[in-house]
Amino acid sequence: MSLFQYDFMIRALVGALVIGLAAPALGVYLVQRRMSLIGDGVGHVALTGVGVGLLLDQSPVLTAVIVAAVAAVAIELIRERGRTSGDVALAMLFYGGIAGGVMLVGLSGSRSNANLMAYLFGSLTTTSPEDLVVIVVLAAVVLTTMVALRPALFAICHDEEYARVSGLPVRALNLLLAVTTAVTVTIAMRAVGLLLISALMVVPVATAQLVTRGFLGTMLAAMGLGLLASGSGVWLAGTANTALGATIVILAIALFLVVSVGVAVRRALARRRAVPGPEPHVEPCDVVLDSARRTTPDAAPTAGPVPVDLETPHRTAVRR
Amino acid sequence: MTEPVNLFQPEPRGAHTPRPTSRSVEPQGEVEKGSVVTVQHGVVAYDDRPVLRGVSLRIDPGEVVAVLGANGSGKSTLIRSILGLVPLAAGAVTLFGTPQRRFRQWARIGYVPQRMGAGSGVPATVAEVVASGRLARRGVFRPPGRVDRAAVAEALAAVGLADRAGDPVATLSGGQQQRTLIARALAGRPELLVLDEPTAGVDSASQDAFAEALRGFVTDGGTVLLVAHELGPLAGVISRAVVVHEGTIAHDGAVPEPVGHHAAPGHDHVHPHAPEESTGMWGGRA
Numbered sequence: 001m002s003l004f005q006y007d008f009m010i011r012a013l014v015g016a017l018v019i020g021l022a023a024p025a026l027g028v029y030l031v032q033r034r035m036s037l038i039g040d041g042v043g044h045v046a047l048t049g050v051g052v053g054l055l056l057d058q059s060p061v062l063t064a065v066i067v068a069a070v071a072a073v074a075i076e077l078i079r080e081r082g083r084t085s086g087d088v089a090l091a092m093l094f095y096g097g098i099a100g101g102v103m104l105v106g107l108s109g110s111r112s113n114a115n116l117m118a119y120l121f122g123s124l125t126t127t128s129p130e131d132l133v134v135i136v137v138l139a140a141v142v143l144t145t146m147v148a149l150r151p152a153l154f155a156i157c158h159d160e161e162y163a164r165v166s167g168l169p170v171r172a173l174n175l176l177l178a179v180t181t182a183v184t185v186t187i188a189m190r191a192v193g194l195l196l197i198s199a200l201m202v203v204p205v206a207t208a209q210l211v212t213r214g215f216l217g218t219m220l221a222a223m224g225l226g227l228l229a230s231g232s233g234v235w236l237a238g239t240a241n242t243a244l245g246a247t248i249v250i251l252a253i254a255l256f257l258v259v260s261v262g263v264a265v266r267r268a269l270a271r272r273r274a275v276p277g278p279e280p281h282v283e284p285c286d287v288v289l290d291s292a293r294r295t296t297p298d299a300a301p302t303a304g305p306v307p308v309d310l311e312t313p314h315r316t317a318v319r320r
Numbered sequence: 321m322t323e324p325v326n327l328f329q330p331e332p333r334g335a336h337t338p339r340p341t342s343r344s345v346e347p348q349g350e351v352e353k354g355s356v357v358t359v360q361h362g363v364v365a366y367d368d369r370p371v372l373r374g375v376s377l378r379i380d381p382g383e384v385v386a387v388l389g390a391n392g393s394g395k396s397t398l399i400r401s402i403l404g405l406v407p408l409a410a411g412a413v414t415l416f417g418t419p420q421r422r423f424r425q426w427a428r429i430g431y432v433p434q435r436m437g438a439g440s441g442v443p444a445t446v447a448e449v450v451a452s453g454r455l456a457r458r459g460v461f462r463p464p465g466r467v468d469r470a471a472v473a474e475a476l477a478a479v480g481l482a483d484r485a486g487d488p489v490a491t492l493s494g495g496q497q498q499r500t501l502i503a504r505a506l507a508g509r510p511e512l513l514v515l516d517e518p519t520a521g522v523d524s525a526s527q528d529a530f531a532e533a534l535r536g537f538v539t540d541g542g543t544v545l546l547v548a549h550e551l552g553p554l555a556g557v558i559s560r561a562v563v564v565h566e567g568t569i570a571h572d573g574a575v576p577e578p579v580g581h582h583a584a585p586g587h588d589h590v591h592p593h594a595p596e597e598s599t600g601m602w603g604g605r606a
Contacts, residue, residue, distance in 0.1 A: 031441060148461075151452065154448065155455055162433060166426055166452070167424060169460065209443055213487065214488065215444040216448065
């Protein structure tokens with residue numbers, strides 16, 4: 001294939017693949033704690049970091065990591081308070097971040113418009129070998145952390161109070177997730193752009209959980225899907241000459257639609273094919289309906305011998 | 321199903337975090353010495369609205385204490401403040417003789433919340449949830465080992481969910497989800513079990529199995545603190561009842577004598593579907 005005879009295409013492919021692997025590994029935790037859009041918010045603020053970098057003639061990636069990490073920690077501290085006003089505070093942070101970024105990039109010089117588009121929507125093909133090294137190293141760190149700390153991170157995302165009573169360093173782990181989000185957003189900025197990052201964190205997870213049963217399964221499947229979407233995205237973008245970030249995201253969403261339809265079709269077929277088999281083992285009902293008991297007092301619909309007291313006057317069926 | 325295992329044996333020493341035999345904590349007052357939990361003049365207020373008004377309580381090893389009370393009496397707040405989930409406005413809590421702020425041996429406590437966390441779209445298997453119970457012993461960085469897997473399998477067997485280990489928790493019934501949470505607490509092999517309404521919404525077969533498991537836990541020297549609005553099959557296991565009423569302790573001692581129909585000999589106290597505000601355990605009070 002002639003597409004990959006150019007070095008910059010090889011670099012684009014490597015960058016896209018490592019980000020496609022790392023972003024869903026983090027995203028599975030964010031989706032689990034219902035913070036799917038946090039990546040989007042941090043992405044908005046990272047643009048201010050890019051603006052600061054361009055203005056001060058520093059590496060925009062470096063300043064973006066710093067500003068995004070500060071913002072992610074601030075968001076986490078607001079979330080921890082659990083107040084409704086946190087919602088408004090987040091909105092301020094997001095829109096302030098993107099507005100500040102656009103202003104600062106504008107102040108920084110004439111080449112700003114092309115730059116702005118590169119950061120907002122990605123430009124992996126202009127990645128230098130040095131950039132690629134930074135992306136690969138940081139992605140490896142993100143991936144290792146997310147995989148190695150899975151039991152603890154799962155515990156705080158699944159039941160934060162229980163994790164606290166288990167003596168886990170809940171706040172430290174939450175801040176770790178926040179900073180990791182900032183790092184992932186900033187490295188993925190070169191591939192899919194700040195406005196499309198969340199898609200790469202969330203869409204593969206959403207696709208995976210259509211078919212998986214457990215958390216580890218979802219995580220691994222999402223990483224596989226992220227790899228597939230970014231790899232085929234680079235090929236398709238190179239062949240059809242489309243924007244790389246947008247192509248990757250469209251492919252990820254297409255995968256979601258295909259899997260959704262596949263699952264729906266399989267369910268429909270299974271329902272049609274279903275024949276009344278042996279009675280499945282049913283968990284005993286929490287409540288015994290009054291009407292059921294009145295007609296068949298000796299055959300309570302339970303699996304085991306359940307002591308039923310028919311004389312208690314105040315028994316009512318209560319749904320819990 | 322595997323044969324019944326006694327998972328209430330204490331963790332073998334050195335398996336994971338060794339349990340210190342002689343803890344060298346600062347000198348303590350007489351109140352905390354040898355106790356599992358003490359609360360001294362505990363006050364909790366939500367937005368200046370007092371929920372607990374100067375509650376004092378001491379629980380010794382081997383006790384099985386039920387905190388009873390009407391809804392909104394502050395009974396859940398009491399155990400949440402003991403665990404540090406709700407801050408005290410005044411007063412002090414100690415756990416195993418250590419002031420709660422400095423307490424670090426959380427593996428000695430197994431907590432069973434009222435229900436499974438709100439959950440999310442990401443599925444999790446029963447075994448994955450129960451495995452969280454090992455973190456207090458193992459810590460954040462150590463990957464799960466053979467001891468952890470064995471403890472998870474035993475805990476699942478003890479609550480009768482061994483065959484559901486690989487199923488997503490979302491597909492379980494309410495009673496089975498509650499049993500999953502109990503298994504999670506047992507997997508850590510704690511010395512003190514703290515349960516928030518463990519039998520609310522649990523079918524009576526699960527309640528009986530749970531009472532049996534609790535009895536084994538107590539026989540092996542475990543201490544239990546549980547919140548309940550009704551004791552049901554647990555009544556025989558409870559050694560002491562604390563009744564919370566409007567933020568203060570109204571009764572502390574023997575389990576209040578049930579009256580009327582409840583006092584009939586052989587009455588088994590199973591009301592799996594009794595309404596939340598039913599006539600209380602303590603004297604037919606509504």
